[in-house]
Amino acid sequence: xxxxxxxxxxxxxxxxxxxxxxxxxxxxxxxxxxxxxxxxxxxxxxxxxxxxxxxxxxxxxxxxxxxxxxxxxxxxxxxxxxxxxxxxxxxxxxxxxxxxxxxxxxxxxxxxxxxxxxxxxxxxxxxxxxxxxxxxxxxxxxxxxxxxxxxxxxxxxxxxxxxxxxxxxxxxxxxxxxxxxxxxxxxxxxxxxxxxxxxxxxxxxxxxxxxxxxxxxxxxxxxxxxxxxxxxxxxxxxxxxxxxxxxxxxxxxxxxxxxxxxxxxxxxxxxxxxxxxxxxxxxxxxxxxxxxxxxxxxxxxxxxxxxxxxxxxxxxxxxxxxxxxxxxxxxxxxxxxxxxxxxxxxxxxxxxxxxxxxxxxxxxxxxxxxxxxxxxxxxxxxxxxxxx
Numbered sequence: 001x002x003x004x005x006x007x008x009x010x011x012x013x014x015x016x017x018x019x020x021x022x023x024x025x026x027x028x029x030x031x032x033x034x035x036x037x038x039x040x041x042x043x044x045x046x047x048x049x050x051x052x053x054x055x056x057x058x059x060x061x062x063x064x065x066x067x068x069x070x071x072x073x074x075x076x077x078x079x080x081x082x083x084x085x086x087x088x089x090x091x092x093x094x095x096x097x098x099x100x101x102x103x104x105x106x107x108x109x110x111x112x113x114x115x116x117x118x119x120x121x122x123x124x125x126x127x128x129x130x131x132x133x134x135x136x137x138x139x140x141x142x143x144x145x146x147x148x149x150x151x152x153x154x155x156x157x158x159x160x161x162x163x164x165x166x167x168x169x170x171x172x173x174x175x176x177x178x179x180x181x182x183x184x185x186x187x188x189x190x191x192x193x194x195x196x197x198x199x200x201x202x203x204x205x206x207x208x209x210x211x212x213x214x215x216x217x218x219x220x221x222x223x224x225x226x227x228x229x230x231x232x233x234x235x236x237x238x239x240x241x242x243x244x245x246x247x248x249x250x251x252x253x254x255x256x257x258x259x260x261x262x263x264x265x266x267x268x269x270x271x272x273x274x275x276x277x278x279x280x281x282x283x284x285x286x287x288x289x290x291x292x293x294x295x296x297x298x299x300x301x302x303x304x305x306x307x308x309x310x311x312x313x314x315x316x317x318x319x320x321x322x323x324x325x326x327x328x329x330x331x332x333x334x335x336x337x338x339x340x341x342x343x344x345x346x347x348x349x350x351x352x353x354x355x356x357x358x359x360x361x362x363x364x365x366x367x368x369x370x371x372x373x374x375x376x377x378x379x380x381x382x383x384x385x386x387x388x
Contacts, residue, residue, distance in 0.1 A: 010125030082144030116170030172355030183304035204253030233332030
């Protein structure tokens with residue numbers, strides 16, 4: 001079993017095995033999950049041992065961030081990853097065994113994203129050991145898998161632009177550079193009808209059926225989204241119904257039905273405009289079926305963001321990858337990640353890391369070890385190149 005002492009050499013695989021062996025399941029997603037406390041303790045110890053000025057911050061009860069700094073020349077580069085993972089229910093492999101087999105590291109978080117953490121930490125160790133280097137911030141954050149309270153605290157506590165000049169978030173991208181990603185808006189729609197015995201259509205108002213009429217009416221909205229100009233990296237916006245709850249029994253007209261909806265947004269789309277578009281469809285349905293009462297509420301939103309593909313950040317990573325013999329290219333990330341907080345705060349941030357998102361959260365999660373090593377090499381070359 002890997003230990004803290006064996007990982008002090010800064011080897012990315014030794015680091016990744018150690019991190020995978022430490023349970024850090026997000027307790028909000030899985031009650032009883034370990035959270036980030038032990039991960040924060042171990043990573044802070046390692047970073048401090050390599051010479052970085054390191055602090056830990058409890059951003060919520062039992063939830064921890066680690067922030068380390070290393071003085072250097074030129075611009076300040078931030079390397080970021082999250083300490084938490086999703087749960088382990090249904091896994092077909094030992095989630096914390098950190099087994100290596102067939103060129104793969106196997107276990108929960110190997111891909112998302114303890115491999116990325118290991119790569120950025122190994123990069124920090126190399127930069128701290130000597131040679132030209134930029135000023136460096138290593139930010140390891142809590143709760144990305146749920147509400148991103150760690151990244152929100154990091155940005156709020158620094159004023160954003162005081163934190164760094166640019167950032168790389170080491171989410172699994174198969175070593176592609178991802179400067180753009182979608183945002184999202186979550187909505188609740190509630191339909192209120194009139195409960196009645198199933199034999200009394202004269203007084204019963206079916207809230208579930210009216211919710212269905214709303215969903216059917218959204219087909220035209222979906223077609224409209226497809227007709228809008230496509231983003232060059234992300235394509236089109238989309239939406240889906242996430243959940244539906246309504247009714248009490250077969251022979252009772254349901255007096256309430258609640259839908260949750262998610263709209264995936266493009267960079268630049270405004271939440272107020274998205275809510276207005278859904279409200280317009282809902283109002284149209286309600287105007288034709290006045291017996292039902294309807295309401296719509298936005299519950300959470302996160303913006304889509306993007307970085308100029310000709311920027312030093314994007315082109316520098318591509319050039320560093322090419323110099324290391326690593327095949328890379330620019331792609332869009334359809335998921336929302338913590339990079340959005342940095343971009344919104346004025347710190348240009350892209351995603352670049354080892355592992356395929358297709359392996360994230362799976363029952364046999366694994367990471368390609370060669371990608372782990374290549375990512376570390378590319379990050380080091382990119383960072384040192386910023387000095388010149």
